Amino acid sequence: MVSRVIPVEPFDLVVFGGTGDLARRKILPALYRRFLAGQMGETSRVIGAARSVMDAAGYRDFVRAAIDEFDPVSAGDEGALAAFLERLSYVAVDATGDTGWDRLAGEVGSGRIRAFYFSVGPRLFGALAERLHEYGMADSDSRIVVEKPFGRDLASARELNRVLAQHFHEHQIYRIDHYLGKETVQNLMAVRFGNMLFEPLWNSQYVDHIQITVAESVGVGGRGDYYDRAGAMRDMMQNHLMQLLCLIAMEPPAKFDPDAVRDEKLKVIRALDPVAPDNVVRGQYEADGDKPDYRAQVGDPESTTESFVALKAHVSNWRWAGTPFYLRTGKRLKDRASEIAVVFKETPHSIFGEDAGRHRNILTIRLQPNEGIELGVTIKEPGPGGMRLVDVPLDMTFAEALGPDSADFPDAYERLIMDVIRGNQTLFMRGDEVEAAWAWTDPIIEGWEERGDAPKPYDSGSAGPDDALMLMHRDGRRWREIKP
Numbered sequence: 001m002v003s004r005v006i007p008v009e010p011f012d013l014v015v016f017g018g019t020g021d022l023a024r025r026k027i028l029p030a031l032y033r034r035f036l037a038g039q040m041g042e043t044s045r046v047i048g049a050a051r052s053v054m055d056a057a058g059y060r061d062f063v064r065a066a067i068d069e070f071d072p073v074s075a076g077d078e079g080a081l082a083a084f085l086e087r088l089s090y091v092a093v094d095a096t097g098d099t100g101w102d103r104l105a106g107e108v109g110s111g112r113i114r115a116f117y118f119s120v121g122p123r124l125f126g127a128l129a130e131r132l133h134e135y136g137m138a139d140s141d142s143r144i145v146v147e148k149p150f151g152r153d154l155a156s157a158r159e160l161n162r163v164l165a166q167h168f169h170e171h172q173i174y175r176i177d178h179y180l181g182k183e184t185v186q187n188l189m190a191v192r193f194g195n196m197l198f199e200p201l202w203n204s205q206y207v208d209h210i211q212i213t214v215a216e217s218v219g220v221g222g223r224g225d226y227y228d229r230a231g232a233m234r235d236m237m238q239n240h241l242m243q244l245l246c247l248i249a250m251e252p253p254a255k256f257d258p259d260a261v262r263d264e265k266l267k268v269i270r271a272l273d274p275v276a277p278d279n280v281v282r283g284q285y286e287a288d289g290d291k292p293d294y295r296a297q298v299g300d301p302e303s304t305t306e307s308f309v310a311l312k313a314h315v316s317n318w319r320w321a322g323t324p325f326y327l328r329t330g331k332r333l334k335d336r337a338s339e340i341a342v343v344f345k346e347t348p349h350s351i352f353g354e355d356a357g358r359h360r361n362i363l364t365i366r367l368q369p370n371e372g373i374e375l376g377v378t379i380k381e382p383g384p385g386g387m388r389l390v391d392v393p394l395d396m397t398f399a400e401a402l403g404p405d406s407a408d409f410p411d412a413y414e415r416l417i418m419d420v421i422r423g424n425q426t427l428f429m430r431g432d433e434v435e436a437a438w439a440w441t442d443p444i445i446e447g448w449e450e451r452g453d454a455p456k457p458y459d460s461g462s463a464g465p466d467d468a469l470m471l472m473h474r475d476g477r478r479w480r481e482i483k484p
Contacts, residue, residue, distance in 0.1 A: 006039075007038070007041070008039055008044075008418060008422055009041075009112070009113055010041050010043040010112050010113070011112060011421050012046075012047065012108050012109050012113070012114050013031070013044075013045070013046050013115045013116075014115070014116045014117065015027055015028075015046065015047070015117045015119055016049050016095070016117060016118050016119060016120050017050055017120040018059070018090065019050040019054075020119055020120070022147065023066075023119050024066040024069075024070070025070050026070075026178075026413045027119060027417070028066050028067065029066065029070045029071040029074070030410075030411060030413035030417060031414075032071065032084050033074055033410070034417070034418060036074060036084075039418060040087065045109075046088050047089050047091060047108065048062075048088065048089070048091075049092075050092065053092045054090060054092070055090065059088060059090035060085040063088055064085060091104045095127050095128055096127045101131055101135045104137075105135040113423075114142045114143070115144070116128070116142065116144045117144075117145040117417075118144060118146045118147060119147060120147075122146075122149060122150065122160060125146055125160055126163035128144075129166070129167045132144075133166075133167040138167045138168060143168075143172045143173070143420060143423070144172060145176055146160075146164070146174070148175075148176070148239050149235070150175055150239075150429075151438060152229075152234055154435060154438040154439050157434050157435050157438045161434070170431055171425065173431070174419075175428055175434060176416055176428060177239050177240060177427075177429060178412040178416065179243060179244065179412070180416070181411070181413065181414075181416040181419075182371070184365055184366060184372070184373070185367060187365070188248070188340070189247060189256075191363075191365070193252050199252070201344065202319070203323075204320050204321055204322045204323040206344055206345055207342060207343070207345065208323070208345045208346075208360070208477075209323060209325070209326060209475075210323065210324075210325045210326070210340070210342050211326045211327075211339075212241055212245060212325065212327045213339055213340075213479070213480070213482065214244075215336060216331045217332065217335055218336070219292075219297050220294065220297050220298060220331060224298035225298070227298065227307075228298040231305040231306045232282075232307055232329055232330055232331070233441065233444065236309075236329040237309055237311070237327065237329060238437055238441045240329070241327045243265075245327065246264075248325075248342070249315050250264040250265050251264050257426070258424065258426040259425075259430075262430045262433055266436055269436040269440060270436055271315050271316050271320075272313055272314070272315055273314040274443060275443075277447055277448070279312040280309070280310075280311045280447075280448070281309065281310045281456065281464075281465060281467045281471055282308065282309050282448065282453065283306060283464050283467075283468065284303075284304075284307050285331060285457075285458055286457050286458065286459055288459070288460030291332075291460060293460075294307045294331075304455060305455070308329070308458060308464045308468070309328070309329060310326070310328035310329075310468040310471055311326075312324050312326055312475075313326075324475070326472060326477075328479070330458075332461070334461055334462060334482045336368070336369060337369070338366070338367035338368045339364055339366045339367060339480070340364070342362065342363040343360055343362050343477075344362065344363070346360055347359075352389060359378040359391055361377060362374075362375075363375050363376075364376070364480075374394065376391050376392070376394075377391070377392060378390070378391055378392075379392055415427075416428075463479065463481075463482055
């Protein structure tokens with residue numbers, strides 16, 4: 001099965017921070033794959049913009065090296081790569097000054113879609129928006145893409161929204177969260193709202209609890225300076241895991257429309273109860289052989305920033321009252337794996353007696369690395385000797401169920417960048433949604449700062465601190481094992 005390519009209108013995409021790590025690893029290889037898929041028409045162009053001084057030829061060499069490193073299979077088509085590189089140009093600009101802006105304004109065409117990707121730190125968002133307005137590039141055909149973190153608390157998020165709103169309307173602002181571009185995350189909406197099988201059961205009457213796990217096996221690496229100022233709560237929980245919770249808990253929108261979907265997500269965030277201190281666990285990873293501990297990696301022996309956070313949340317509405325949501329994320333854990341597990345209640349009465357054991361149906365949505373959906377069902381164990389029950393999975397691993405060509409489906413950045421060009425904001429966060437997420441997150445962070453809580457140490461390669469296990473055990477539940 002091959003994904004259907006939907007053509008897009010001609011566009012100019014300016015990548016601010018065009019020589020940065022995100023551009024090199026994700027944005028530029030994603031654009032090349034969309035070029036190979038036929039979505040960049042003959043007149044569509046990509047313009048890199050950064051402080052570095054180089055000419056167009058030098059930038060093409062830079063992009064060629066990035067694609068060779070991060071997408072070597074696609075880079076093997078030398079003719080196609082050369083054709084893609086011809087679409088690229090470069091302008092050296094000063095985000096906070098006037099250098100290069102006249103030239104950039106001359107490079108960007110008129111009468112076509114113009115997108116500006118802010119692949120830079122949030123402190124430059126306002127300056128870039130101001131320059132785009134000042135040099136006549138912020139018109140009704142323009143749209144901007146802003147990367148996380150969108151602020152570090154409610155006050156800064158509001159200020160960013162205010163600054164951007166001075167020059168762009170809300171429908172022109174695309175706050176990107178690459179998790180929402182994952183195939184499985186979108187399939188979550190298809191499973192929920194496209195199958196009558198699940199909707200009648202998708203509530204507190206039948207669901208015992210829901211677990212959302214985003215586990216990483218690596219440490220902070222070269223992101224130590226940023227990460228130590230953010231921590232797992234700001235870096236992952238406030239955005240990625242919050243978005244996954246919203247998609248699981250939201251009511252069916254009236255239609256698959258950007259604002260209809262985001263309206264329902266916003267209702268979920270506003271229905272979240274405050275989180276009590278004993279329902280939050282923070283952790284920090286220890287050294288593992290020749291791998292340094294968190295504090296050594298960030299260069300601060302006194303750091304109290306968390307590399308792991310787990311919490312228990314409640315959505316106070318008619319659908320979910322009484323059903324807990326357990327969320328956890330962290331670095332240097334056992335394996336790299338992200339999943340959502342919807343754990344249904346046990347049958348109210350077992351006709352098979354105590355010897356049959358206790359069994360639950362679990363719907364598991366795997367986000368990475370092996371994207372797919374699995375439904376655990378209870379059947380009779382084969383063989384004589386009575387009615388012995390066993391749980392088996394009904395597994396739909398995409399690569400197996402949809403054939404080898406499923407690997408050619410666009411990755412998150414490919415899909416989201418093309419959605420920007422199409423003007424489809426369904427998978428992007430709205431300003432009020434971001435502010436509501438911070439309004440829920442801020443008191444949690446302020447609480448542990450006021451109490452002086454230190455993160456609990458945990459072994460690298462483990463499932464996190466023991467206190468996180470107790471978060472579930474005291475409720476008579478247990479975390480699912482982290483599996484790659």
